[in-house]
Amino acid sequence: MKTAVSALALAAALLLAPAAEAATPAEADAFVASAEQQLSSYSDYAARVAWVNATYITDDTDALNARAGAEGTLLSVKLAKEAATFNDTAGLSFDTRRKLGFLKQGLVLPAPDSPGAADELNTIATRLQSTYGKGKGSFKGKETAGTDLEALMGTTRDPELTKEMWASWHKVGQPMRADYARMVEIANAGAKELGFADTGAMWRSGYDMPADDFAKLIDTLLAEVNPLFTDLHCYTRTKLNQKYGDAVQPRTGPIRADLLGNMWAQDWSDIYDVVAPAGAGDIGYDVGALLKAKGYDAVKMVRAGEGFYSSLGFAPLPETFWQRSMITKPADREVVCHASAWNLDNKDDLRIKMCTKVNASDFVTVHHELGHNYYQRAYNKQPLLYMNSANDGFHEAIGDFVALNVTPDYLGKINLLDAGKVPDPSKDIGLLLRQAMEKVPGMPWTALVDKWRWGVFSGATPPTGYNKAWTDLRLQYQGIIPPVARTEADFDPGAKFHIPGNTPYARYFLARILQFQFYHAACQQAGWKGPLHRCSIYGDKAVGEKLNAMLAMGASKPWPEALQAFTGTKQMSGKAMLAYFAPLQAWLKVQNKGQQCGWAAARP
Ligand code: X8Z
Numbered sequence: 328m329k330t331a332v333s334a335l336a337l338a339a340a341l342l343l344a345p346a347a348e349a350a351t352p353a354e355a356d357a358f359v360a361s362a363e364q365q366l367s368s369y370s371d372y373a374a375r376v377a378w379v380n381a382t383y384i385t386d387d388t389d390a391l392n393a394r395a396g397a398e399g400t401l402l403s404v405k406l407a408k409e410a411a412t413f414n415d416t417a418g419l420s421f422d423t424r425r426k427l428g429f430l431k432q433g434l435v436l437p438a439p440d441s442p443g444a445a446d447e448l449n450t451i452a453t454r455l456q457s458t459y460g461k462g463k464g465s466f467k468g469k470e471t472a473g474t475d476l477e478a479l480m481g482t483t484r485d486p487e488l489t490k491e492m493w494a495s496w497h498k499v500g501q502p503m504r505a506d507y508a509r510m511v512e513i514a515n516a517g518a519k520e521l522g523f524a525d526t527g528a529m530w531r532s533g534y535d536m537p538a539d540d541f542a543k544l545i546d547t548l549l550a551e552v553n554p555l556f557t558d559l560h561c562y563t564r565t566k567l568n569q570k571y572g573d574a575v576q577p578r579t580g581p582i583r584a585d586l587l588g589n590m591w592a593q594d595w596s597d598i599y600d601v602v603a604p605a606g607a608g609d610i611g612y613d614v615g616a617l618l619k620a621k622g623y624d625a626v627k628m629v630r631a632g633e634g635f636y637s638s639l640g641f642a643p644l645p646e647t648f649w650q651r652s653m654i655t656k657p658a659d660r661e662v663v664c665h666a667s668a669w670n671l672d673n674k675d676d677l678r679i680k681m682c683t684k685v686n687a688s689d690f691v692t693v694h695h696e697l698g699h700n701y702y703q704r705a706y707n708k709q710p711l712l713y714m715n716s717a718n719d720g721f722h723e724a725i726g727d728f729v730a731l732n733v734t735p736d737y738l739g740k741i742n743l744l745d746a747g748k749v750p751d752p753s754k755d756i757g758l759l760l761r762q763a764m765e766k767v768p769g770m771p772w773t774a775l776v777d778k779w780r781w782g783v784f785s786g787a788t789p790p791t792g793y794n795k796a797w798t799d800l801r802l803q804y805q806g807i808i809p810p811v812a813r814t815e816a817d818f819d820p821g822a823k824f825h826i827p828g829n830t831p832y833a834r835y836f837l838a839r840i841l842q843f844q845f846y847h848a849a850c851q852q853a854g855w856k857g858p859l860h861r862c863s864i865y866g867d868k869a870v871g872e873k874l875n876a877m878l879a880m881g882a883s884k885p886w887p888e889a890l891q892a893f894t895g896t897k898q899m900s901g902k903a904m905l906a907y908f909a910p911l912q913a914w915l916k917v918q919n920k921g922q923q924c925g926w927a928a929a930r931p
């Protein structure tokens with residue numbers, strides 16, 4: 328504590344010093360220590376405000392959150408500018424240089440110095456998030472909350488009803504359009520003051536490589552795995568055509584977006600029943616049905632998730648996790664239902680915030696969110712600026728990697744699946760197809776969300792073209808079209824949490840790639856010999872220890888080193904994902920014989 332206080336004093340003195348003389352490495356060290364101290368104290372307070380706002384949306388908590396957010400913006404921008412004054416200082420230590428880099432680039436939405444800009448920016452950002460949180464759509468004419476619609480999209484097979492849900496939910500975006508355009512203006516002005524071309528360039532600069540190389544890396548990885556998506560798209564379209572007929576889903580061209588079992592067509596696993604092949608398709612169980620049959624509630628689902636991490640040697644979640652988390656949707660107030668994981672004190676005040684439903688996709692999400700929590704706790708001994716994942720994709724990948732281990736054998740071990748019900752190898756294609764429906768459509772989707780935002784931030788997509796650009800990208804990458812006509816009165820991006828929530832999304836793309844790399848490496852460490860998708864590292868403490876070693880590094884090293892620590896390679900690659908799905912891809916190619924795959928030809 329003493330060191331930190333004197334560091335603060337030194338930093339204050341620095342600010343008053345004449346700028347002529349180049350700063351010394353010792354001054355840079357002191358500045359970084361002071362910055363970490365200030366950010367730590369700010370985050371202790373701001374995290375609590377943000378938690379209260381997200382779990383109890385009112386005009387008052389919105390105002391408090393906007394105000395706390397504005398203070399954070401001002402602090403972060405001030406620190407970013409101060410950090411830049413050490414650009415020419417020679418002889419900086421590795422850690423100080425790295426931390427100065429985080430300080431210069433770590434904001435999601437920067438504001439310019441002009442009076443009131445930070446306030447306006449944060450008022451808009453809070454309003455966007457709360458508008459989404461309070462959003463409603465309709466089902467059979469009845470007003471329905473977002474999470475209920477999400478679940479109903481997974482189970483409803485009447486195309487008139489899925490259309491109604493899709494169209495009504497997408498109205499949530501409409502009132503956000505003007506706010507969004509103004510927010511882009513302010514954030515871009517802020518990014519320019521910090522030396523970036525625009526906010527998107529700032530986002531792309533957080534990956535231990537030049538921003539342009541990062542954009543290219545996404546394209547390279549997508550190109551690597553995309554043939555698998557095209558095969559799956561083709562097969563799924565045929566099945567939808569057989570089920571709904573030409574009038575609803577033609578045999579060629581794009582797929583109608585609301586028929587895929589998910590509001591954003593990002594995860595198609597809920598329509599597995601529609602695409603399941605005869606015979607091999609009956610995998611014999613459905614996780615959602617099992618959870619219900621065994622009397623699981625939301626808390627028990629989270630306990631099961633915790634059990635997996637405990638089996639790897641991670642300490643149980645603290646008692647406060649159970650007392651303070653929001654695990655189900657409160658009946659008496661508006662909340663932000665979109666799932667998230669928090670560490671309120673940068674130590675062990677871990678919490679999740681979910682409106683958990685007892686179904687298969689929320690079982691995966693529970694493991695996903697807990698992955699964030701265990702990561703946060705693993706790096707909590709790092710200095711503040713290293714209390715983060717190796718890159719943001721790592722944070723998103725850990726829980727998904729763990730969920731890949733929820734195999735039939737594992738479900739048997741925890742008695743969710745009764746003995747004798749574990750599917751034999753003849754069901755492997757069905758198992759892989761279900762898994763592909765969950766994971767593969769996310770590849771083009773997670774790539775396009777930030778392609779849209781990068782275009783918006785760069786000005787290539789002006790506000791007058793927001794919706795068309797979104798719809799075009801959805802067609803180009805996902806091969807889908809909206810079920811109802813769109814105009815520029817719509818703002819469909821606003822109907823996806825991360826746009827009004829201002830959460831960068833390339834992280835989920837990286838996570839899709841990384842989770843298979845982690846899984847592949849973990850199964851190798853475990854000495855697994857069978858087909859990759861049947862491997863579960865449940866109970867393997869040696870793998871858990873190695874995983875923990877990577878997590879505990881936090882952001883202290885460039886991400887390729889963290890990747891190497893667990894997987895032995897420094898490269899992100901789609902090979903592990905392709906290896907996992909290889910038997911399915913071969914099978915899909917046979918099924919698709921004679922079909923006109925792809926959708927470009929059908930474009931006007
Ligand atoms: O937003 C999430 C998590 C919270 S970090 C639930 N995910 C993305 C999404 O829902 O769009 C996980 C998968 C992708």
Ligand code: ZN
Nearest residue numbers: 695699722723
């Ligand atoms: Zn996440």
